[in-house]
Amino acid sequence: MYDFLIIGGGVVGTFIARELSHYEGKTLLLEKESDLSQVQTTHNSALVHPPAMIPPEKGELKSRLARQGNEIYQTVAAKFDVPVNKGGAFLIAKNEAEIETLLEIEKAARERGIDEVRYLSKEELLAKEPNLNDEIAAGLEMPSGMSADTSVLTKKIAANAVKNGAEIVTGEKVRSIEFADDVFTVKTESGKSYQSRYVLNAAGAHNETIARMIEEDPPYRMRPHRGEYMVLDASEKNFMRHIIYPLPSKKGKGILIIPQPDGTTRLGPTSTYQESVDDTPLTEEGAQEIRSEIASLAKNVPFDKVYREYSGVRSSINQDDFYIRASKEYPSFIHVAGIDSPGVTSSPAIAKYVVEEIIIPQEPLQKKGNVYLYDTE
Structure with missing residues:
Protein backbone atom coordinates (compact mmCIF):
# COMPACT_ATOMS: atom_id res chain seq x y z
CA MET A 1 0.00 0.00 0.00
CA TYR A 2 1.30 3.42 -0.99
CA ASP A 3 0.33 6.78 0.40
CA PHE A 4 0.90 8.67 -2.84
CA LEU A 5 0.90 7.35 -6.39
CA ILE A 6 1.90 9.76 -9.16
CA ILE A 7 0.99 9.03 -12.77
CA GLY A 8 3.44 10.64 -15.18
CA GLY A 9 7.23 10.80 -15.15
CA GLY A 10 7.85 14.12 -16.83
CA VAL A 11 9.50 17.01 -15.06
CA VAL A 12 6.28 17.92 -13.20
CA GLY A 13 5.51 14.44 -11.89
CA THR A 14 9.13 13.92 -10.96
CA PHE A 15 9.36 17.18 -9.01
CA ILE A 16 6.17 16.14 -7.16
CA ALA A 17 7.77 12.77 -6.31
CA ARG A 18 10.82 14.57 -4.95
CA GLU A 19 8.72 16.95 -2.87
CA LEU A 20 6.63 14.12 -1.38
CA SER A 21 9.75 12.06 -0.69
CA HIS A 22 10.75 14.68 1.88
CA TYR A 23 7.69 13.76 3.96
CA GLU A 24 6.73 10.63 5.85
CA GLY A 25 4.78 8.16 3.74
CA LYS A 26 5.36 5.86 0.77
CA THR A 27 5.51 7.51 -2.66
CA LEU A 28 5.40 5.76 -6.03
CA LEU A 29 5.72 7.29 -9.50
CA LEU A 30 4.53 5.36 -12.57
CA GLU A 31 5.72 6.30 -16.06
CA LYS A 32 4.38 4.60 -19.19
CA GLU A 33 7.55 5.09 -21.25
CA SER A 34 10.72 3.06 -20.78
CA ASP A 35 12.46 6.09 -19.29
CA LEU A 36 11.53 9.38 -17.66
CA SER A 37 10.96 12.67 -19.53
CA GLN A 38 10.53 11.09 -22.97
CA VAL A 39 7.46 13.04 -24.08
CA GLN A 40 6.55 16.65 -23.33
CA THR A 41 9.49 17.41 -21.02
CA THR A 42 12.10 16.86 -23.74
CA HIS A 43 10.01 17.96 -26.74
CA ASN A 44 9.61 21.59 -25.81
CA SER A 45 11.72 24.74 -25.61
CA ALA A 46 13.61 23.73 -22.42
CA LEU A 47 12.98 27.26 -21.19
CA VAL A 48 13.00 28.74 -17.73
CA HIS A 49 11.01 31.84 -18.55
CA PRO A 50 11.81 35.20 -16.97
CA PRO A 51 8.79 36.24 -14.87
CA ALA A 52 8.01 39.28 -17.01
CA MET A 53 6.95 36.89 -19.80
CA ILE A 54 4.23 35.24 -17.70
CA PRO A 55 1.91 38.05 -16.53
CA PRO A 56 -1.29 37.30 -14.56
CA GLU A 57 -3.47 37.72 -17.65
CA LYS A 58 -1.96 34.45 -18.91
CA GLY A 59 -3.40 32.81 -15.79
CA GLU A 60 -3.04 33.82 -12.16
CA LEU A 61 -1.67 30.44 -11.10
CA LYS A 62 0.64 30.19 -14.11
CA SER A 63 2.06 33.61 -13.35
CA ARG A 64 2.54 32.93 -9.65
CA LEU A 65 4.13 29.51 -10.06
CA ALA A 66 6.32 30.53 -12.99
CA ARG A 67 7.80 33.35 -10.95
CA GLN A 68 8.41 31.07 -7.97
CA GLY A 69 9.77 28.36 -10.26
CA ASN A 70 12.25 30.73 -11.88
CA GLU A 71 13.59 31.64 -8.43
CA ILE A 72 13.86 27.99 -7.39
CA ALA A 78 23.34 24.66 -9.64
CA LYS A 79 22.87 22.24 -6.73
CA PHE A 80 22.02 19.35 -9.06
CA ASP A 81 24.72 20.33 -11.56
CA VAL A 82 22.21 20.56 -14.40
CA PRO A 83 23.63 21.98 -17.64
CA VAL A 84 22.09 25.43 -18.22
CA ASN A 85 22.56 28.38 -20.51
CA LYS A 86 22.22 31.44 -18.27
CA GLY A 87 22.70 34.04 -20.99
CA GLY A 88 19.41 35.77 -20.20
CA ALA A 89 16.73 36.87 -22.64
CA PHE A 90 15.68 39.80 -24.82
CA LEU A 91 12.09 40.66 -25.68
CA ILE A 92 12.16 42.36 -29.07
CA ALA A 93 10.09 45.14 -30.62
CA LYS A 94 10.48 44.46 -34.34
CA ASN A 95 9.49 47.98 -35.37
CA GLU A 96 8.62 51.40 -33.98
CA ALA A 97 4.93 50.49 -33.77
CA GLU A 98 5.71 47.72 -31.26
CA ILE A 99 7.70 49.91 -28.87
CA GLU A 100 4.56 51.12 -27.08
CA THR A 101 3.58 47.51 -26.31
CA LEU A 102 7.13 46.80 -25.15
CA LEU A 103 7.00 49.74 -22.75
CA GLU A 104 3.62 48.58 -21.42
CA ILE A 105 5.12 45.16 -20.66
CA GLU A 106 8.05 46.81 -18.89
CA LYS A 107 5.72 48.99 -16.82
CA ALA A 108 3.49 46.05 -15.89
CA ALA A 109 6.53 44.00 -14.85
CA ARG A 110 7.85 46.75 -12.59
CA GLU A 111 4.41 47.19 -11.03
CA ARG A 112 4.60 43.49 -10.09
CA GLY A 113 7.97 44.07 -8.45
CA ILE A 114 10.02 42.57 -11.28
CA ASP A 115 12.98 44.92 -11.30
CA GLU A 116 15.28 42.92 -13.54
CA VAL A 117 13.75 44.26 -16.77
CA ARG A 118 15.75 46.95 -18.55
CA TYR A 119 14.88 48.83 -21.72
CA LEU A 120 17.52 48.59 -24.44
CA SER A 121 17.79 50.73 -27.53
CA LYS A 122 18.35 49.29 -30.98
CA GLU A 123 22.01 50.22 -30.77
CA GLU A 124 22.44 48.54 -27.39
CA LEU A 125 20.77 45.35 -28.64
CA LEU A 126 22.84 45.14 -31.79
CA ALA A 127 26.00 45.69 -29.78
CA LYS A 128 25.11 42.65 -27.65
CA GLU A 129 23.68 40.52 -30.48
CA PRO A 130 25.05 41.56 -33.91
CA ASN A 131 22.91 38.97 -35.71
CA LEU A 132 19.64 40.56 -34.72
CA ASN A 133 17.65 41.90 -37.66
CA ASP A 134 18.73 45.43 -38.61
CA GLU A 135 15.07 46.52 -38.61
CA ILE A 136 14.44 45.84 -34.91
CA ALA A 137 13.54 48.90 -32.88
CA ALA A 138 14.17 48.15 -29.19
CA GLY A 139 14.01 45.45 -26.55
CA LEU A 140 13.76 44.48 -22.90
CA GLU A 141 16.62 42.71 -21.17
CA MET A 142 15.54 39.93 -18.78
CA PRO A 143 18.62 38.36 -17.14
CA SER A 144 16.86 35.52 -15.29
CA GLY A 145 15.79 33.74 -18.48
CA MET A 146 17.70 30.55 -19.19
CA SER A 147 17.49 27.17 -20.88
CA ALA A 148 18.19 23.86 -19.18
CA ASP A 149 18.90 20.26 -20.11
CA THR A 150 15.49 18.94 -19.07
CA SER A 151 16.48 15.29 -19.48
CA VAL A 152 19.38 15.62 -17.05
CA LEU A 153 17.22 17.74 -14.75
CA THR A 154 14.47 15.13 -14.56
CA LYS A 155 16.91 12.30 -13.90
CA LYS A 156 18.66 14.26 -11.11
CA ILE A 157 15.32 15.13 -9.49
CA ALA A 158 14.23 11.50 -9.76
CA ALA A 159 17.47 10.28 -8.22
CA ASN A 160 16.98 12.62 -5.27
CA ALA A 161 13.41 11.36 -4.82
CA VAL A 162 14.68 7.76 -4.77
CA LYS A 163 17.46 8.73 -2.35
CA ASN A 164 14.72 9.93 -0.01
CA GLY A 165 12.71 6.74 -0.31
CA ALA A 166 10.38 7.24 -3.27
CA GLU A 167 9.93 4.45 -5.81
CA ILE A 168 9.91 5.04 -9.57
CA VAL A 169 8.69 2.43 -12.03
CA THR A 170 8.91 2.97 -15.78
CA GLY A 171 7.25 1.03 -18.58
CA GLU A 172 3.97 0.90 -16.67
CA LYS A 173 1.02 2.29 -18.62
CA VAL A 174 -2.10 2.74 -16.49
CA ARG A 175 -5.11 0.81 -17.75
CA SER A 176 -7.72 1.43 -15.03
CA ILE A 177 -8.34 3.09 -11.68
CA GLU A 178 -10.85 1.92 -9.09
CA PHE A 179 -11.77 3.34 -5.70
CA ALA A 180 -13.15 1.42 -2.72
CA ASP A 181 -12.80 1.73 1.07
CA ASP A 182 -10.75 4.93 0.73
CA VAL A 183 -8.13 3.21 -1.42
CA PHE A 184 -7.37 3.53 -5.14
CA THR A 185 -6.40 0.44 -7.09
CA VAL A 186 -4.37 1.34 -10.17
CA LYS A 187 -3.99 -1.42 -12.73
CA THR A 188 -1.49 -1.32 -15.58
CA GLU A 189 -1.28 -2.94 -18.99
CA SER A 190 1.46 -5.24 -17.73
CA GLY A 191 -1.09 -6.84 -15.41
CA LYS A 192 0.27 -5.32 -12.23
CA SER A 193 -1.88 -3.68 -9.58
CA TYR A 194 -0.92 -0.88 -7.17
CA GLN A 195 -2.90 0.43 -4.21
CA SER A 196 -2.61 3.94 -2.83
CA ARG A 197 -4.48 6.38 -0.62
CA TYR A 198 -3.85 9.26 -3.03
CA VAL A 199 -3.46 9.41 -6.80
CA LEU A 200 -1.87 12.42 -8.48
CA ASN A 201 -2.63 12.76 -12.17
CA ALA A 202 0.42 14.39 -13.79
CA ALA A 203 -0.01 12.58 -17.10
CA GLY A 204 0.47 15.62 -19.35
CA ALA A 205 -1.39 15.35 -22.63
CA HIS A 206 -3.10 12.21 -21.26
CA ASN A 207 -4.56 14.01 -18.20
CA GLU A 208 -8.14 13.67 -19.42
CA THR A 209 -7.68 10.00 -20.36
CA ILE A 210 -6.47 9.22 -16.83
CA ALA A 211 -9.16 11.36 -15.20
CA ARG A 212 -11.90 9.52 -17.10
CA MET A 213 -10.76 6.25 -15.54
CA ILE A 214 -12.15 7.44 -12.20
CA GLU A 215 -14.34 10.50 -12.82
CA GLU A 216 -17.55 10.44 -14.78
CA ASP A 217 -17.13 14.01 -16.00
CA PRO A 218 -13.60 15.47 -15.71
CA PRO A 219 -13.59 19.24 -15.10
CA TYR A 220 -11.52 20.02 -18.23
CA ARG A 221 -11.03 18.88 -21.80
CA MET A 222 -7.69 18.46 -23.54
CA ARG A 223 -6.97 20.95 -26.31
CA PRO A 224 -3.54 19.74 -27.47
CA HIS A 225 -1.35 22.02 -29.57
CA ARG A 226 1.53 20.79 -31.68
CA GLY A 227 4.78 22.72 -31.51
CA GLU A 228 7.39 22.21 -34.24
CA TYR A 229 11.08 23.08 -33.91
CA MET A 230 14.29 23.32 -35.87
CA VAL A 231 17.66 22.84 -34.17
CA LEU A 232 20.91 24.48 -35.29
CA ASP A 233 24.12 22.51 -34.93
CA ALA A 234 26.46 23.34 -32.04
CA SER A 235 28.99 24.66 -34.55
CA GLU A 236 26.73 27.74 -34.71
CA LYS A 237 26.73 28.35 -30.96
CA ASN A 238 27.85 31.97 -31.45
CA PHE A 239 24.93 32.81 -33.73
CA MET A 240 22.90 34.07 -30.75
CA ARG A 241 23.89 34.07 -27.09
CA HIS A 242 20.61 35.31 -25.57
CA ILE A 243 17.13 33.84 -25.74
CA ILE A 244 15.19 36.01 -28.19
CA TYR A 245 11.45 36.53 -27.75
CA PRO A 246 9.15 38.36 -30.15
CA LEU A 247 6.28 40.27 -28.56
CA PRO A 248 3.68 37.69 -27.45
CA SER A 249 0.41 37.35 -29.32
CA LYS A 250 -2.95 35.72 -28.66
CA LYS A 251 -1.46 32.44 -29.93
CA GLY A 252 1.22 32.46 -27.23
CA LYS A 253 4.83 33.43 -26.72
CA GLY A 254 5.60 33.10 -30.42
CA ILE A 255 8.58 31.59 -32.24
CA LEU A 256 11.83 32.06 -30.34
CA ILE A 257 15.57 31.70 -30.71
CA ILE A 258 16.72 29.57 -27.77
CA PRO A 259 20.43 28.84 -27.21
CA GLN A 260 20.88 25.55 -25.36
CA PRO A 261 23.49 24.38 -22.82
CA ASP A 262 25.03 21.98 -25.36
CA GLY A 263 25.70 24.77 -27.87
CA THR A 264 22.79 23.96 -30.15
CA THR A 265 20.03 26.51 -30.78
CA ARG A 266 16.33 25.72 -30.93
CA LEU A 267 14.12 27.72 -33.29
CA GLY A 268 10.41 27.51 -32.50
CA PRO A 269 7.81 26.52 -31.57
CA THR A 270 4.84 26.80 -33.85
CA SER A 271 1.43 26.36 -32.23
CA THR A 272 -1.16 24.32 -34.12
CA TYR A 273 -4.30 22.86 -32.57
CA GLN A 274 -4.86 19.17 -33.25
CA GLU A 275 -7.23 16.51 -31.98
CA SER A 276 -4.63 13.87 -31.22
CA VAL A 277 -2.60 13.90 -28.00
CA ASP A 278 -0.09 11.45 -29.48
CA ASP A 279 0.67 12.41 -33.08
CA THR A 280 3.56 14.82 -33.59
CA PRO A 281 3.98 15.25 -37.35
CA LEU A 282 6.52 17.60 -38.89
CA THR A 283 5.01 19.75 -41.61
CA GLU A 284 6.33 21.94 -44.40
CA GLU A 285 3.94 24.65 -43.21
CA GLY A 286 5.57 24.54 -39.79
CA ALA A 287 9.05 24.78 -41.25
CA GLN A 288 8.07 27.74 -43.41
CA GLU A 289 6.51 29.53 -40.43
CA ILE A 290 9.65 29.06 -38.37
CA ARG A 291 11.90 30.34 -41.15
CA SER A 292 9.73 33.38 -41.74
CA GLU A 293 9.37 34.37 -38.09
CA ILE A 294 13.02 33.82 -37.26
CA ALA A 295 14.06 35.91 -40.27
CA SER A 296 12.03 38.80 -38.84
CA LEU A 297 14.11 38.60 -35.65
CA ALA A 298 17.56 37.82 -36.98
CA LYS A 299 19.87 38.03 -39.98
CA ASN A 300 22.57 35.59 -41.07
CA VAL A 301 20.45 32.71 -39.79
CA PRO A 302 22.39 29.51 -40.61
CA PHE A 303 19.41 27.49 -41.78
CA ASP A 304 21.85 25.29 -43.71
CA LYS A 305 23.10 24.08 -40.31
CA VAL A 306 19.72 22.75 -39.16
CA TYR A 307 20.62 19.19 -38.18
CA ARG A 308 17.41 18.15 -36.51
CA GLU A 309 13.70 18.89 -36.53
CA TYR A 310 11.20 17.66 -33.97
CA SER A 311 7.69 18.22 -32.72
CA GLY A 312 5.91 17.93 -29.39
CA VAL A 313 2.38 18.19 -28.04
CA ARG A 314 1.50 20.72 -25.35
CA SER A 315 -0.97 19.45 -22.76
CA SER A 316 -3.28 22.45 -23.09
CA ILE A 317 -6.84 22.30 -21.80
CA ASN A 318 -10.01 24.29 -22.45
CA GLN A 319 -9.08 26.73 -19.69
CA ASP A 320 -6.46 29.46 -19.70
CA ASP A 321 -4.82 28.58 -16.39
CA PHE A 322 -3.27 25.47 -14.89
CA TYR A 323 -5.86 23.17 -13.31
CA ILE A 324 -4.30 21.93 -10.07
CA ARG A 325 -7.10 20.84 -7.75
CA ALA A 326 -8.50 17.92 -5.84
CA SER A 327 -11.26 16.01 -7.56
CA LYS A 328 -14.79 17.00 -6.54
CA GLU A 329 -15.81 13.33 -6.70
CA TYR A 330 -12.73 11.86 -5.00
CA PRO A 331 -10.80 14.48 -2.98
CA SER A 332 -7.72 12.26 -2.74
CA PHE A 333 -7.47 12.20 -6.55
CA ILE A 334 -5.42 15.28 -7.47
CA HIS A 335 -5.57 16.84 -10.93
CA VAL A 336 -2.31 18.38 -12.13
CA ALA A 337 -3.61 19.32 -15.55
CA GLY A 338 -3.21 21.87 -18.31
CA ILE A 339 0.51 22.14 -17.62
CA ASP A 340 1.53 23.64 -20.93
CA SER A 341 3.82 26.66 -21.13
CA PRO A 342 5.33 27.62 -18.67
CA GLY A 343 5.33 24.04 -17.40
CA VAL A 344 9.08 23.46 -17.16
CA THR A 345 9.56 26.84 -15.49
CA SER A 346 6.77 26.24 -12.99
CA SER A 347 7.45 22.58 -12.22
CA PRO A 348 9.33 22.92 -8.89
CA ALA A 349 6.76 25.43 -7.66
CA ILE A 350 3.90 23.20 -8.87
CA ALA A 351 5.29 20.41 -6.70
CA LYS A 352 5.30 22.63 -3.62
CA TYR A 353 1.81 23.90 -4.44
CA VAL A 354 0.42 20.36 -4.75
CA VAL A 355 1.87 19.28 -1.43
CA GLU A 356 1.43 22.44 0.64
CA GLU A 357 -1.85 23.79 -0.73
CA ILE A 358 -3.73 20.71 -1.94
CA ILE A 359 -2.64 17.71 0.14
CA ILE A 360 -1.64 19.18 3.52
CA PRO A 361 -4.98 21.00 4.03
CA GLN A 362 -6.61 17.58 3.66
CA GLU A 363 -4.06 15.67 5.70
CA PRO A 364 -1.17 17.17 7.70
CA LEU A 365 2.14 15.66 6.62
CA GLN A 366 5.23 15.18 8.75
CA LYS A 367 8.60 16.18 7.33
CA LYS A 368 11.22 13.43 7.57
CA GLY A 369 13.87 13.94 10.18
CA ASN A 370 16.69 13.34 7.71
CA VAL A 371 16.04 14.76 4.25
CA TYR A 372 18.60 14.74 1.45
CA LEU A 373 17.85 17.95 -0.40
CA TYR A 374 20.23 17.53 -3.32
CA ASP A 375 21.95 14.15 -2.92
CA THR A 376 21.45 11.79 -5.87
CA GLU A 377 23.57 8.78 -4.88
Missing part, protein backbone atom coordinates in the same frame (compact mmCIF):
# COMPACT_ATOMS: atom_id res chain seq x y z
CA TYR A 73 15.75 27.06 -10.57
CA GLN A 74 18.50 29.52 -9.79
CA THR A 75 19.41 27.26 -6.86
CA VAL A 76 18.22 23.84 -8.00
CA ALA A 77 20.05 23.85 -11.33
